[in-house]
Amino acid sequence: MNFDYLWQGFSVALTMQNLLIGLAGCFIGTLVGALPAIGPINGIALLMPIAYTMGLPAESTMILLAAVYCGAEYGGRISSILLNVPGDAGAVMTALDGYPMAKQGRAGEALMLSGLSSFVGGMLGALGLALFAPLLAGLAIGFGPAEYFVLMVFAFATLGSMVGSQPVKTLIGCALGLMLATVGLDATSGAYRFTFNEPELGDGIDFVVLVIGLFSVSEALLMLEHQAGGVTVIRKLGRMTARLDDIRKSVGATLRGSAIGFVVGVLPGTGASVSSAVSYTTEKRISDTEGTFGKGDVRGLAAPEAANNATACGAFVPMLTLGVPGSGTTAVMLGALMLYNIQPGPMLITERPEVVGGLVASLFIGNILLLLLNLPLVNIFARVLTVPNWLLVPGILVLSIVGVYSTHASVFSILLMLAIGMAGWLLRKAGFDMAPIILGFVLGHVMEVNLRNALAISGGDISILFQSKISIILWILAIAMAVLPLVAGRRSKSRALAKAVSPETSA
């Protein structure tokens, strides 16, 4: 295996400018993660256009955004532990044991221990990424348009089966994203599709406009409805070091959480919310012999924290090597690469080693910076939780407007962003997740181009999609991904029914 890209990446990431950018990203990311309801996607969506407009090179932008992503996974735990309100979706499970620990006066210990688990998860995830990225890129070099198309189908099948409680809503989200991707000039035929004679739609809906509208604007409206009433921040942090006994006790949970997190991260479309839930339930099944989970067990805290940080790194594997994002956040980062006219795929690692290597190296460096930042500064980050919404929300809206205006300098784009934001708010009220829309949008163009190229090669013969071994394996995996959860769901339902019936029959 050739790791030249990684050494080149370290030489890029260790320049003074990129180190400072990484440090700023870690700091901003932790703040963004700590603020309830504002997750990594919002942070990245708001920073991406500004970094681009400032003229940062692609590798520096990627380092900044990756640092924000990892920082947010660290920061999410702070509000989970101190507020019982998860800072982002990946930190939901952290609250289950973190908040009880805080209520017992052990908030400081919980923050330190979860910081350490995050660090281990992040480092192991980055190691996995460094090892697997060249391997997968090597495998994917043989992919033709047909294989790429089937890979996208596999990505959507995974997404539909793993994200959200209702697969149909996830799939509708994907379809909406794919539809939005068809707007604009069709390069193959020269036809304008769904532009309604509006010249600004000629190049399609801009990614920045869509992401900021869907996430930031709709989030602001939701925050107004969910204005926290009666939530109290736990201010007494207690001792600010983790006990050696607790660290020893949580080693297994941390390692298992890291492994689960990385694997889930590599699967296309599934992010930290899935991995932290899977790792928590797995850990509970393995370790909860005394029924202490949910009451402040350190293992219940360590497992999801290690998992969500490992997932953040794992999600880069398919994004950098296949061009298929491993999570909603990496879908946004894929869009950021597209701003620079970089199309991720198996050749990226050899064609732009400074971008891939720089990003991977920055994850190692970022995790060390995050540990150094998070342990002593946790008090300062905790203070962020007290910023009132009446100051915070206008700030988010200003950044949204600046983000769109800085890349387009047009009022039309901002109005389009607002319209998309309203639509996003309605969809979120109806229980739809926004990440599948972004994933559909990011993959839509590539999916259509590959399908059309494959059929152009075969002269319109659809059997080309089922000819190669890789395609057949991907079809089988896609079908398995779509069917298995249905079967598993039915089995667990019948088991639950049997459980419910048996006491009556035995009584």
Added chain:
Amino acid sequence: MSDGMSSSAWAGRIGGVCLLLLALAYGIGGSQIEYAFASDPLGPRVMPVLLAVLLAVLCLVYLIRPGVSERFPRGRLLARVLAVPTLLVGSVLLLEPAGFAISIFVLAAGVGWIFGAPFRLAIAGAFGQALLWWFVFSYLLDVYLPVGHLFG
């Protein structure tokens, strides 16, 4: 389910019908795309039509089981929620004629007040935000922002 949430299947169904209508309109629009030449067997129409069919089928499944959706705001809360996008549109329309700082001041003051800040505090906060963001973007980050032409 928490207090603020309710299983409003009807709201979900109305949404489902809207999405179904969208699929229909998108499909019809897609089937009528005009193009001079097609260098591939599929052409620019097939993908939109396929997607319209996919969305329609998914909407039918969704209409049968719309699942849980959040309760939509009513009364005063609805007015406050709708006031935010209205204010946004207003301040965006002000952006080029009045300039970034004034437009942001209006937005931050209005949104701050809607989010529960006392009026004076909202004004003070907005003043601070307008200054802060103008300084950060125009001076520190050198991002182009409109200066406005209303006041010369």
